[in-house]
Amino acid sequence: MDEHGTCGQHDHAHAHPHGPVRTAELVARAERLAQDLGLQFTTLRRRTLEVVAEEGRPLGAYDIAERLSVPGKRVAAVSVYRALDFLTEHGLVHRIASRNAFVPCEHGHGAGESAVFLICRSCGSVDETISAEIERSLDRTLAQAGFKPASRIVEIEGECGACQGRQGVE
Amino acid sequence: MDEHGTCGQHDHAHAHPHGPVRTAELVARAERLAQDLGLQFTTLRRRTLEVVAEEGRPLGAYDIAERLSVPGKRVAAVSVYRALDFLTEHGLVHRIASRNAFVPCEHGHGAGESAVFLICRSCGSVDETISAEIERSLDRTLAQAGFKPASRIVEIEGECGACQGRQGVE
């Protein structure tokens, strides 16, 4: 429950070392959220969220559509986009702008907070962290420029710790 | 050269506090750079840079292609992409990931440094700033996560100072 308060330090959820984000947990959060706000957490939205959560790396909308499709029943990308609109709007998944792809939200943070995405060029994994320090310096810079922020995108490409270890690649 | 007079006749929303990037200056920088590194600053690359520099807002590759084309001679988008690859690689233009569009580099900074882009939702202008403070906090967060950064994307969407002033619509 009390996820917001305890996350003050550098205690962030590492999802990838252990495997994918807890799908069930994310779905439960979505259900609570829909309940509270009177929104519809439909089957398509739930399945889209599950597919994104179960993948260990960013998924494109068409990849998601393909995974949602079964021989008799094809899910069109446009439907996936609408589901993703819903999910991103409520902070359940994030869009990785530099990849045109989507990842599950690893934190319980609200949509207002800004996350930093660490994208590994070697293994393609994406880690999400939050730093109050970065937010502070961003706020300061924005205030100085007289700019009123609405949404923030911070994406760092590079090499994750695990991939630096096994240097040479397979 | 009169820098302000060039915009007098048109009422386009004009992005930069200091006026549009000086095209000639940017071209001169490119020429020096090509000279120093033994690279070819070809006509297509120069004209692409000029088109991007003269626009007050981010331009898509196809927009650039259209501006470069003349009735008899059409420039294909793929050529523009190659020119843009060259220009971004050498820090002459930047790609705005959240818009799939390109802006001229307003600073003389090297490719290593990371810029912060302030994208105005109202007028579409993009301002580029650099903050040592933000870089420091990013570095600290990355080091803590054991992540080795290669490139950084920081894009803030919101409302620029000028648009906050004239609140409503035009």
Next chain:
DNA sequence: GCCCTGCCTGTTACAGTGTAACGACCGACC
């Protein structure tokens, strides 16, 4: 001169990304 090589450009083709528009369905509410 001639060929070879490397780089740039033109062209075609195609895959991926994203949105607009219309219609049908369904549940809620009068």
Next chain:
DNA sequence: GGTCGGTCGTTACACTGTAACAGGCAGGGC
């Protein structure tokens, strides 16, 4: 029942980006 709003299916289309191949052009070696 009828209306209204939201979701979804479907089609169509525009935009973004890359692969692959061919031609052109300059420089270097013979």
